[in-house]
Structures are given as structure tokens and as C-alpha cells.
Amino acid sequence: MTLSPTAPLEEFLRETIGLATDSLGRGLIERVARKRMEAAGCADVEEYVRRLRGDERLRQQLIEDLVVPETWFFRDRQPFVLLTELAAKRQAPLRLLSMPCSTGEEPYSLAMALLDAGLAPDSFCIDAVDISEVSLGVAKAAGYGSNSFRGDQGAARETWFRAEDGRWRLDPLVRSRVTFHHGNLFTFAPSGRYDFIFCRNLLIYFDAPAQGAAVRRLLGLLREDGVLFVGHAEAAVMLREGLGPLPVPRAFAFTRRLAAAPKAEVAPVRRQPATPKPAAPAVLPFADVKPRPAAAPVADAPSLEAIQALADRGRLDEAAGQVQAHLVAHGPGAAAYHLLAIIQDARGDAAAAEAAYRKVLYLNPRHEEAVLHLALLLEKRGDPEAARLRQRVRRPAGRGGDA
Ligand SMILES: C[S@@+](CC[C@H](N)C(=O)[O-])C[C@H]1O[C@@H](n2cnc3c(N)ncnc32)[C@H](O)[C@@H]1O
Structure with missing residues (x-):
């Protein structure tokens, strides 16, 4: 792999203003660098970066060429x-x-x-x-x-x-x-x-x-x-x-903390209805979230509020494990899967978060927060399904959230 000729400049931009080369494209950075280096009379990128470190005016000129000022009143x-x-x-x-x-x-x-x-x-x-x-x-x-x-x-x-x-x-x-x-x-x-x-x-x-x-x-x-x-x-x-x-x-x-789940989502945990709600076409059915004969309630299974509080204290792995235990004890529920999805997202496990959001939507296709967060996850990896999910949020429909 050949190193880009502007690699030292790209590293300088990343460390000083956070700019990632991929976000603008290397071509633009190379064009701007060429123009600015020429104007500053620098022979190579290394010399230009040395000059940038000590010369605020030179630095500002480069930044002005690279920033994206796109904005408007009451955006979103x-x-x-x-x-x-x-x-x-x-x-x-x-x-x-x-x-x-x-x-x-x-x-x-x-x-x-x-x-x-x-x-x-x-x-x-x-x-x-x-x-x-x-x-x-x-x-x-x-x-x-x-x-x-x-x-x-x-x-x-x-x-x-x-x-x-x-x-x-x-x-x-x-x-x-x-x-x-x-x-x-x-x-x-x-x-x-x-x-x-x-x-x-x-x-x-x-x-x-x-x-x-x-x-x-x-x-x-x-x-x-x-x-x-x-x-x-x-x-x-x-x-x-x-x-x-x-x-x-x-x-x-x-x-700072995981937001408290809306009241209707956390208590009390209701048993699933005898027949599942119809799933939206974009959401796959899941064998493990299908209603099943209720297990005998486990008296000491953690409540969703307690798990939420644990997650709020940053103990995410433990909290994820406790949601699983909750699901075993109480059977599948949109509120539990939603909490699990948020925790997995916070842990940085996009695949597990995605799976949990899909389960929420299987159980409650109008769960707006789950639709929105799933759309964000899919957008990040460029999945066209994200746009379809966003359409669902835009349509006037009641807020999701009943477990
Ligand atoms: C796309 S605009 C966003 C403006 C507004 N927040 C909005 O959402 O409409 C991005 C702005 O970030 C500024 N910017 C880029 N890097 C920055 C940094 N490290 N610190 C402060 N501002 C920065 C740019 O100058 C540009 O004006």
C-alpha cells in the first residue's frame, strides 16, 4: 500500500481539528494542499506541516478552504x-x-x-x-x-x-x-x-x-x-x-445517562398477547420472540427499572446479561428488547443492537424510537432500508411504546 503524499497533512488535520480524510475525500485535501503549499512557497508537505504548526495565519487559511459551512435557520x-x-x-x-x-x-x-x-x-x-x-x-x-x-x-x-x-x-x-x-x-x-x-x-x-x-x-x-x-x-x-x-x-x-425508559415501557411487564401483532413487511419474524406458553414467573428476576439503573451506572455488560435473564423469566416484550437494544448500542455492538431493535419492531411495529434508532444504525452502514424506516417515522402515527 502506498502512503498518500498528503499523509502528514492529513494526520495534522486529524489531530488539530478532528477532520477525517474520508469525510471530504483525499482528492479535495490534495488540491487544497497543492494550492496552499505553492502560495506559501513550501517545497514539500513535511515543510508545509512544520510551517502550519508555527504559523496561525497559514493554518487559518487552510482551515477556511476545508470547512463545510452548510447551515440554515431552524434546521430540523x-x-x-x-x-x-x-x-x-x-x-x-x-x-x-x-x-x-x-x-x-x-x-x-x-x-x-x-x-x-x-x-x-x-x-x-x-x-x-x-x-x-x-x-x-x-x-x-x-x-x-x-x-x-x-x-x-x-x-x-x-x-x-x-x-x-x-x-x-x-x-x-x-x-x-x-x-x-x-x-x-x-x-x-x-x-x-x-x-x-x-x-x-x-x-x-x-x-x-x-x-x-x-x-x-x-x-x-x-x-x-x-x-x-x-x-x-x-x-x-x-x-x-x-x-x-x-x-x-x-x-x-x-x-449523560441512559434516558429513563418511558413509564409505559418499564412497568409493569405485561405478558404477551396470545396472538402476535402483525409484523411490518420490512421486519423479519423471529422464532425466539414469538409468544410461547408463559414460564412460571421468577420472583427474583431483575425488573427493567433495576436493569436501567445498572446501565445508567455504566455497568453495561451486566445490564445486558440481566435483560436476557428478564426475558427468560417474563417472556419476550418490546420494552425489554428496547432496553437491550439501547444497552447493546451503548456497548458499541451494532449487530446485537440491530437484532434487538428488530425484535422490538416485530412485537410493536409502531415503536417510533426503535424505528428511528434502527434507521440510524442502518444509515451508518449505507443500507437503503434506512430510508424506508425513516418514511415510517415521518408518517403521522401514534407514538410507540406499549410493551
Ligand atoms: C456543517 S456546519 C454545521 C453548522 C450548524 N451546527 C448546523 O448544524 O447547521 C460545520 C461547521 O463546523 C465548523 N468546524 C469544523 N471543525 C471545527 C472544530 N474543530 N471546531 C469548531 N468548529 C469546527 C466549520 O467551520 C463549519 O462552520
């Missing part, structure tokens, strides 16, 4: 809806972080959502961080074109913007709630922790070790009871790193 509506619900229950003042904030659409959306929900302007403040100075310049100017308004932003544009010179100029009140900082996720060190962190659509550019390091840094910035929002393609990373999803479809919000 649901996280903003959940944020306002959670914020209303918290004590002011609230501290929020949007990192990476790119050209400002995300942090300004946070401010608009909170103001629209009736929060007083001085009851929250938002720090917004990005590694691109060019993007931050656009953010601070706060004048936007139509490309920043895609999808559903509700009445935000009419309420908070006015047309000026062919751009949409943002209201000063919204602007006043956001403070922009130039910074790198791996080194940003604010003075306090945050109630809510939005770190969306950045980890997708990292490899697994950098993703793990990034999550650890984000947890260091998050209050103990804080909530971390990520992009939909990044939810599987959170599960792998042991965070727990809040049970709200399409919000991609996580806390």
Missing part, C-alpha cells in the same frame, strides 16, 4: 421545539452553547425560539463558536439571503427580520442574545458550563477516536443535568459513547 425543527419545552422548566439564567455555529443561523434560531416561547431576553445567553473566521464574519453581520431560509421556520422571518438591500436583516434583540467566539471544539475553554449544547453536523467529519474525544470535551462543557443536541447522523455516536437519548423522536437530544 424538532430540536428547537424540545429546547423551548426543556428551557421553560429550568431556572434562569440559562447558558447555551452552539458549537459549531457556522454563519450564525443555528444560535440565532435558538434565540428566536426562546424569545418566541416567552423567555425574557435577559433570562438566557448563547455562546456561539466556530473555527472559521470567515463564517463568523457573516454571522456577526447578520444579513441573510434566501438560502438560509429552507424548510419550516414558522413565522420567524416575518417576526424577526426586515428586508434591506436584498438581504434579510436580523432584529437587534435576537443579535444581542448571542456572543460569537473564534474557537476549536478541542480547545474551547469557557468559564462556566452549559445547560444546553448544540453540536450538530460536525462529528460526521471526524473518525471514531476523534468523535470519542469530542464527546468527552462536550461533556466537560455540559452541566451534570445538561442536554446535548446533535445532528441526526450523529445520534449513533452518542449511543456508542454511552449517552442516553431523550425519548423524543427527531430531536436527537442526549443526556
Whole structure:
């Protein structure tokens, strides 16, 4: 195997900003490197990397060429809806972080959502961080074109913007709630922790070790009871790193612990009905989850709440074993398989997690969380079934969850 001529530069990018070569493609990195090396008068990549280490301006030029600033107002509506619900229950003042904030659409959306929900302007403040100075310049100017308004932003544009010179100029009140900082996720060190962190659509550019390091840094910035929002393609990373999803479809919000399963899922464990619910066509039947004559209940078999608590303390292997014991004692149930799937996901065992999610869906084809998480797993390996599953979530149907 021949080493890429830009290998030292790729390693430098990975270690300084987390960028994985595969996420952009080696061709782009080689083209950018050639252009920048020539402009800097460097004879080879090794010399260029040495210069990059000591020259911040040179480093910034390269970063500007490689970052992907794609963003828009109220990107994925649901996280903003959940944020306002959670914020209303918290004590002011609230501290929020949007990192990476790119050209400002995300942090300004946070401010608009909170103001629209009736929060007083001085009851929250938002720090917004990005590694691109060019993007931050656009953010601070706060004048936007139509490309920043895609999808559903509700009445935000009419309420908070006015047309000026062919751009949409943002209201000063919204602007006043956001403070922009130039910074790198791996080194940003604010003075306090945050109630809510939005770190969306950045980890997708990292490899697994950098993703793990990034999550650890984000947890260091998050209050103990804080909530971390990520992009939909990044939810599987959170599960792998042991965070727990809040049970709200399409919000991609996580806390330090495995989220408590919704009440209906954990207690009491009901025996399976005599005839199975019909399985959705995409979900295979499973011999071992078919209802069978009930075994005599085992009095000391662990409850799902107790297993959940064990998993919350990070004892994942033990918890996985106890779910199996629970299944033996009580017979198959969607709630038990769902807990097992979350635990397997957190352990990083994608195959076991997938098998468990499929069992949940066999027993309860409308279990939205299972559909969503299975779709995320399949998306990660490029399986086209993921798109079909996502369609199922989008269709208006009742929340899943009865065991
Ligand atoms: C695709 S945008 C995401 C913006 C916004 N969070 C969203 O989801 O719409 C990715 C941003 O990450 C920034 N970025 C890349 N590496 C970074 C790092 N190590 N630290 C902070 N920001 C970074 C880029 O400059 C770019 O603006």
C-alpha cells in the first residue's frame, strides 16, 4: 500500500481539528494542499506541516478552504421545539452553547425560539463558536439571503427580520442574545458550563477516536443535568459513547445517562398477547420472540427499572446479561428488547443492537424510537432500508411504546 503524499497533512488535520480524510475525500485535501503549499512557497508537505504548526495565519487559511459551512435557520425543527419545552422548566439564567455555529443561523434560531416561547431576553445567553473566521464574519453581520431560509421556520422571518438591500436583516434583540467566539471544539475553554449544547453536523467529519474525544470535551462543557443536541447522523455516536437519548423522536437530544425508559415501557411487564401483532413487511419474524406458553414467573428476576439503573451506572455488560435473564423469566416484550437494544448500542455492538431493535419492531411495529434508532444504525452502514424506516417515522402515527 502506498502512503498518500498528503499523509502528514492529513494526520495534522486529524489531530488539530478532528477532520477525517474520508469525510471530504483525499482528492479535495490534495488540491487544497497543492494550492496552499505553492502560495506559501513550501517545497514539500513535511515543510508545509512544520510551517502550519508555527504559523496561525497559514493554518487559518487552510482551515477556511476545508470547512463545510452548510447551515440554515431552524434546521430540523424538532430540536428547537424540545429546547423551548426543556428551557421553560429550568431556572434562569440559562447558558447555551452552539458549537459549531457556522454563519450564525443555528444560535440565532435558538434565540428566536426562546424569545418566541416567552423567555425574557435577559433570562438566557448563547455562546456561539466556530473555527472559521470567515463564517463568523457573516454571522456577526447578520444579513441573510434566501438560502438560509429552507424548510419550516414558522413565522420567524416575518417576526424577526426586515428586508434591506436584498438581504434579510436580523432584529437587534435576537443579535444581542448571542456572543460569537473564534474557537476549536478541542480547545474551547469557557468559564462556566452549559445547560444546553448544540453540536450538530460536525462529528460526521471526524473518525471514531476523534468523535470519542469530542464527546468527552462536550461533556466537560455540559452541566451534570445538561442536554446535548446533535445532528441526526450523529445520534449513533452518542449511543456508542454511552449517552442516553431523550425519548423524543427527531430531536436527537442526549443526556449523560441512559434516558429513563418511558413509564409505559418499564412497568409493569405485561405478558404477551396470545396472538402476535402483525409484523411490518420490512421486519423479519423471529422464532425466539414469538409468544410461547408463559414460564412460571421468577420472583427474583431483575425488573427493567433495576436493569436501567445498572446501565445508567455504566455497568453495561451486566445490564445486558440481566435483560436476557428478564426475558427468560417474563417472556419476550418490546420494552425489554428496547432496553437491550439501547444497552447493546451503548456497548458499541451494532449487530446485537440491530437484532434487538428488530425484535422490538416485530412485537410493536409502531415503536417510533426503535424505528428511528434502527434507521440510524442502518444509515451508518449505507443500507437503503434506512430510508424506508425513516418514511415510517415521518408518517403521522401514534407514538410507540406499549410493551
Ligand atoms: C456543517 S456546519 C454545521 C453548522 C450548524 N451546527 C448546523 O448544524 O447547521 C460545520 C461547521 O463546523 C465548523 N468546524 C469544523 N471543525 C471545527 C472544530 N474543530 N471546531 C469548531 N468548529 C469546527 C466549520 O467551520 C463549519 O462552520
